[in-house]
Amino acid sequence: MKNAFASLLTLALLALVTGCKGGDKDPKAPAGDAAKPEASAPQAGGNALTIKGSDTMVILGQQWAEAFMKANPDQRIQVTGGGSGTGIAALLNGTTEIAMSSRSIKPAEAQQLQTRLKVQARETPVARDGVTFYVHESNPVRALSIDQLQAIYLGDVKNWKEVGGxxxxxxxxxxxxxxxxxxxxxxxxxxxxxxxxxxxTLPGTAAVVNAVAKEKHGIGFGGAAYGKGIRELAVKVGNEEVAPSEANIQSGLYPLSRDLFFYTRGEPSGAAKTFIDFALSPEGQSIVTRVGYFPLKK
Structure with missing residues (x-):
């Protein structure tokens, strides 16, 4: 019995010693590392600059991001659309560093940012655009006034013959x-x-262009860069028909000219500032032209 008891006691002591050593764990490792084996590993997307918002701007944003990452291979950038409102909402809830917007921020949105995060929205114009109305290439109508466009989109004018078609x-x-x-x-x-x-209602400008290109009696609207496979209408201003050309949009003569914006929470810094500076640089503004929008005035 004594021998059996001694053997059992020896086995128990060996098991206890082995357990205290922690198996294959490095005895020099700091306490607690075993419970957090990935504590020092970077989280997926954690060091990526996030840019979200305007579907009008998403192609432009992606082109900027590709050129920027080519020059800065250590920097990752994630660009997604969803709409200007979606981008500004993401800025408010802290899920994007830069919001792309094809409209100015609303006072209520700016106030939410001030109230919730105690910072002001920083607006940076990054390109020029002209909202363009598209029709099928076979449509005989070449220009419409703002009043005519309003009547069509309010549903007061329902037939093309009422506007010269x-x-x-x-x-x-x-x-x-x-x-x-x-x-x-x-x-x-x-x-x-x-x-x-x-x-x-369609989810993006590209979808609007595609629909109008297939529907000979259709009309849609979007950014100037998307006007492919359809015809862009001029806008009647008095007796003049003003096309959405670069000169007319740059000068503001085209009545639906607008800026395209980046919004940040306060003054941009770090990667966000570096990226915005790139977008505003001569190289960045040349990408604006290549995509089909218009660079800012010098």
Missing amino acids: SDARIVVYSRENSSGTYVFVKDEVLKGEDFTSEAL
Whole structure:
């Protein structure tokens, strides 16, 4: 019995010693490392600069990001769309460093940022654009006044023959209400009134262009850079038809000219500032031209 008891006691002591050593754990490792084996590992996307918002600007943002990362291979940038409102909301809740917006920030949004985070929204114009109305290439209409566009998008004019076109029902395409371009058209064309309930809402400018390119009686709107495969309408100003050309948009003669913006929480710093400086540099502004928008005035 004594021998058996001694053997059991020896085995127990060996097990206790082995357990205290921690198996394969390095005895020189600091206490607590075993419980957090990935404590020092960088989190996925943790060092990426996030840019979110305007679908009008998403291609431009991606082009800027690609050029910037090529020159700065250690910097990762994530660019996503969703609409200007979505980008500004992400800025408010801290999930993006830069919000892209094709409209100015609303006073209520700026106040939320001030109240919630105690910082002011910093607005940086980064490019020029002209909101453009698109029609099918076969449509005989070449220009419409703001009043005519308003009547179409309010649903007061439903047939192309009422504005100089063929006898056909107008198929109206619009953007979702989180879009900065939607807000711009509502403010500048509809004068704050609501879009017709017959307007077909699409999730992005590219989708609007694609729809109008396939629907010969359609009309839609979006940024100038997306006007491919369709025809852009001039806007009648008095007796003059003003096209959304670079010269007219740069000068503001085109009545639906606008700036495209970056918004940050206070003055940008670190990677955000470096990226914004790049977007405003001669190289960055040349990308604006290549994408199809217009550089800022020098």
